[in-house]
Amino acid sequence: MELETQKKFKPMLDQVVELFCRMSGTKSYxxxxxxxRPQFLDKSTSPAAWMHRIAREAYSTNERDTVDPTQYYEILGMIDTREKFSTVFASLPEEAVPEIEKFFKFLFKEFLPTHRLAAQELTKALPQRRTGGRKSKMPSEAICRKICAEIIGLHAKGVSKGDAQQRAAQKWKMSKRMIEKIWADRGKYVASV
Known part of the structure; x- marks a missing residue:
């Protein structure tokens, strides 16, 4: 493949490699x-046949297969560095450029967007990860006003704000953190603070 053609495909290859790394949870090719690669070592359990079938269904062509799915482990070994991958890609014939362009167009305009939508639908169906405890519900505005007024009153009598907030938390049976949130938003509840 000519150098100019390689330069034209480089951004697309870089994008494919970046997506490949993100999908595999890695930082480099x-x-x-x-x-x-280790997932393809045992030919009887390798996902190669499944991947090959999915690829053939998604990107149908009248051409016969040029890659034997049972050889994926060996093929991945031949392109196990970015440099080797680039060398193999550069060795493709210039006559293959229209097919390569067609493949990239299919990949970026059809295959990946379709799978993105499917992944988004799947994500919506998955349960939410619980981070511990239920979210605390903010009390009504009237109660927040009373809590702020109480803290202001205690503070006016010489009680520190921290102690006043602690007393309010005990009285109203709320966490101190909730009282702190209410106090942080006191501008909503008290006209002149």
């Missing part, structure tokens, strides 16, 4: 291949 080499790390991604190192994570992926």
């Amino acid at each position: 080499e790390e991604a291949i190192a994570v992926l």
Whole structure:
């Protein structure tokens, strides 16, 4: 492949590699291949046949297969560094450029957007991760006004704000953190603070 053609495809290849790394949870092409490759070692449990079938269904072509799915482990070994991958890509014939362009167009305009939508739908169906305890509900505005007035009154009598907030928390049976939130928003509840 000519140098000018390689330059034209470089941004698209970089984007594919970046997506590949993000999907594999790695930071570099080499790390991604190192994570992926062992899954193809055992030919009887390799996901290669499934991946190949999905790719053929998604990107149908009248051409016969040029890649044997049972050889994925070996193929990944031949392109286990970004440099090797780039060398293999650069060795593709210039006559293949229209097919490569067609493939990238399909990948970026159809395949990835379709899978993004499917992933978003899946995400909506998954349960939320609980971070511990239920979210505390903010009391009504009237109660918040009373709490702020109480803290202001205690503070006017010489009680420190921290102690006044602690007393309000005990009286109203709320966490001190909730009282602190209410106090932080006191401008909403008290006209002249």
